[in-house]
Amino acid sequence: MTCVDLFQARSEIELDSSTEHWSLKDLLELDLSSNSLTGNLSEQTEDLKVATYINLSRNAFTGTIPDAYGSMNNLMIFSLASNELQGSIPHSLGKMISLVSLDLSDNLLSGEIPTALENLQFLTYFNVSFNKLSAEISPFRNFSYSLFASNEGLCSARDSPYVDRCKKKKKKKKKSERRIIVVVIASVTFVALLITFFSVLTWTTRRRRRRATEQPSSHDIKDMERFSYQELKQATNDFSNEKLLGSGSFASVYLANFDNGNHFAVKVFNLGREHASRSFERECYMLSKLRHRNLTKVISACSNHDFKALLLEYMQSGSLEDWLYRDGSFLDVVQRIDVMIDVASALEYLHHGYVKPVIHCDLKPSNVLLDKDMVGHITDFGITKLLGEENSVVHTHTLATLGYMAPEYGNEGVVSSACDVYSYGILLMETFTRRKPTDDMFGGELSLRSWIDAMLPDSVNQVVDSALLREEEEHFTEKMRCVSSIVLGHDSISQG
Template identity: 30%
Template sequence: MKQLQKLKILDLQDNRIQGLIPNDLCHLQNLGSLALSENELFGQILTCLRNFTFLREIFLDSNKLTSIIPTNLFNLEDILYLNLSSNYLSDYLPPHIGRLKAVIQIDLSVNNFSSNIPSEVGGLQTLADLSLAHNRLQGPVPESFGNLISLQSLDLSYNNLSGVIPKCQKRERTPPQTELLPTLAHGRIAYQELLRATDGFSDSNLLGTRSFGSVYRGTFTDGTILAIKRLDIMTDLACALDYLHHGYSTPLVHCDLKPSNVLLDEDMVAHLCDFGIAKFLGEGESIAHPNTLATLGYIAPESPQERINMREALAALKKIRHQFTQAVKGEKHEDCIALRGESVGSSSEP
């Protein structure tokens, strides 16, 4: 793993991996997401995770981990999701859990935790989901639970707790005109404001990267903190056009680019739709053939005679998108045109 020091996401969920969590994992200090759920890992949670300053998600549930939660794990103050459920973790819940000021979800259910619930949990004002079910916790539910203003789901079942659950003081909602930021006009935030809030989209504010792009932590001038998604729509469209113009022997020109003709799939990847006035161009021709495709929804951008499997088409689009993203970043300028096997050229979309 020493060669993977730039790795951002490690997802090995739902396998049959056995043994201890390898110490080599300690070299991956740029990880933003660690997912080892539903395996057969045993032993202790690595203490080196305290050094993973970019880590936002920890999923170690459904294993055979034992001992205690390393106290220094709670030094990761920017953790958003922590799931250690369905293991054999024991001892008490340390008060250091109150350091997770940005956490959204904590699941420590189905373990062997005992003693009282630390009152510091009540200071986690961003916490939306908390499950401590199926443990051996005892004593009263802390009065501080009434301060969990973002709490939506709470499961304390199958413990030895007593008393009543304090009523949560939900965040009071103000009228929309006073709740929104000054720069929010019709639900939009100015790009310059986003730049300031994320410190120029600095890596220090990067929460994670997914197929739809990157997610950044943004802190605005009034103290409001938001998760900001930068959708790669323009990159997706550029790659789609490259595919249409150069992906097959018969170029296809869309002829009707506009926002309403862009669809986002479940992964927030942009696709072109409505090929109602699209034109096929023959080799060496600069005018459109009268051959026209007419569609209402999304179709794979190839001629009917050369129709490929939709899954293959999507895979090809995603591959081109990845290559084009690298080209935009200046990492590999030739990659975006690798599928058509020619030098860099220019193309225009009518």
């Protein structure tokens, strides 16, 4: 099967209630995201009760969310985002006691948000943006109001750029009720007044106690995730060179080994550099808002007057740049395709999956990290830009890395989603040619892009990384055809 055949097969998958995907016993993780799956969601969940991760986002599922899903008590991550689901959110989802992340965004869901979801004490991410939900969301005030955006019927008790403020319609009713209460109290006996007083006092006391015991555990979790400067210093051997993973314009990254066996990456910002503090604040904000399997995750932050650092998910396999240029490292054709698909998936989320378009602005091999399973993650959001609803471009004085910048970015400081697409095209060419855009062979009118254009389509084998394809290896013709289709298609990508 050629590369094109693989993509076609992936886009033609259909799923309905009779499929065997729902009868895979002891399945822990199910990820069918970003396909073209159609039909109603299956109600056969008996064999998925041990599952901890289910991702059915970015498909074309219709119908309603089955009540049966509430029986999956072990499920921690559940996403139905970007489908065409209708109806209300089932109250049974409040029985998914292990749920940490629930994403129902970008559907056609209506009605009120079930109050049963307030009882999910481990729920730290709840996204229902871009639906048709209604009612007040004050019970969910511990979540960012951006996760409720674009629901015309939702309102909040406090001002928010994402949700309208609830109209105070009950004031007149309260006044009339007070008058009635005054008349009633005046007509009742002193004994009845005492009974009412003590009843109200008892009810209020019980309610306060109940609220105190039902405070969401997410606060406790956040407290556990905080790290002091001394802890970071000890975990990195006083930020020694032997723990150094890499360094950039504004920061250095160290491996932190904690006594409990956890390993994280600590990004320490060089506050002596101009704009370093601004880069820290921007990256803190963006990483706390963005959530995608192909973006690095922020664990915690440590900040004081003279020290600022981020604690990030540790990527055991290093960066894409390491695998392309480090001696003894090698990625085969399939691995390089997989990484580029991961990067494209992350960009698609940044540009279209968040409330507002997010422009990374500095896409390059060193900013693509690989985890232990060789899954690609975009990192370094220090110069990221957030586009507003009223504009599709912004201007900046902070420039990205030479060789990866779109011409309008480098010449005029104009930033748009097309800039990331251009950088992705350069990254794609570099990944399969193993040639940096800043290589000494390029200069004047000759660039990585023009060099490839001059060699194609007759000399693909002279453009592609010499170690990537060998005529004696198995399926050489199919792999060459696949790589050729990628390299030949670079021009439309790099043009955005």
